[in-house]
Amino acid sequence: MSDLSLAGTPIEHFHVCAFFDSREQEYDVLIPFFREALDQGEKSIHILDPATLSEHRNRLTAGGIDTHACEACGQLELQSWQGVYLDENGAFEKDRMLATLDAVCKKATEAGYPRVRIMGNMDWAFRDAAVEKDLLAYEAEVNEVLSQNRQPAICVYDIAKLNGSMMMDLLRTHPLTLINGIVQENPFYTPATEMLEELRNRETGTHLHSAHAG
Secondary structure, three states, rough: OOOOOOOOOOOOOOOEEEEEHHHHHHHHHHHHHHHHHHOOOOEEEEEEEEHHHHHHHHHHHHHHOOOOHHHHHHOOEEOOOEOOOEEEOEEEHHHHHHHHHHHHHHHHHHHHOOOOEEEEEEHHHOOHHHHHHHHHHHHHHHHHHHHHOOEOOOEEEHHOOHHHHHHHHHHHOOEEEEEEOOEOOOOOOOOOOOOOOOHHHHHHHHHHHHHHHO
């Protein structure tokens, strides 16, 4: 079983991307991370596909976590994409999500938890191709929210759903990566201001190309 810990993580960075090619690999790596958080009295929030909530609970329990007790006392929260990443109409709105995440971090701190660890399964983003631009902008901007609150978050991606260019763009928006079960600094990371400017330039270039073609 891989050992994933925040020990040694650079204190100025809190945003981690994790790519997996199977559910088994994902849980082998992440369960020790989840268990460490709970053992240390930290808050743990997992944002998931609502269809997988029961399976997730079962896998946590099989991994040695007293899921029922941790949920009952509020230390562990399993939340659906709906109402977090997605609004009541199933739409993603970047600024709303940034505000939601900021509020979640502050609420956990006010409740007295030493830290809150957030895990978001990102499969929702690949149900609508139009989300890609806003997703990358969100992933770039969320670094500031997490750094200001000094709380870690892991964005979990299924490799099978990514093409090469999208995977590289996602890497570039995360200062930390999960490689072989270890959180490491990401040499491909591009600061948010630079990444956002590049995304704007891409969009402008697309519009100019379309106008010229017409």
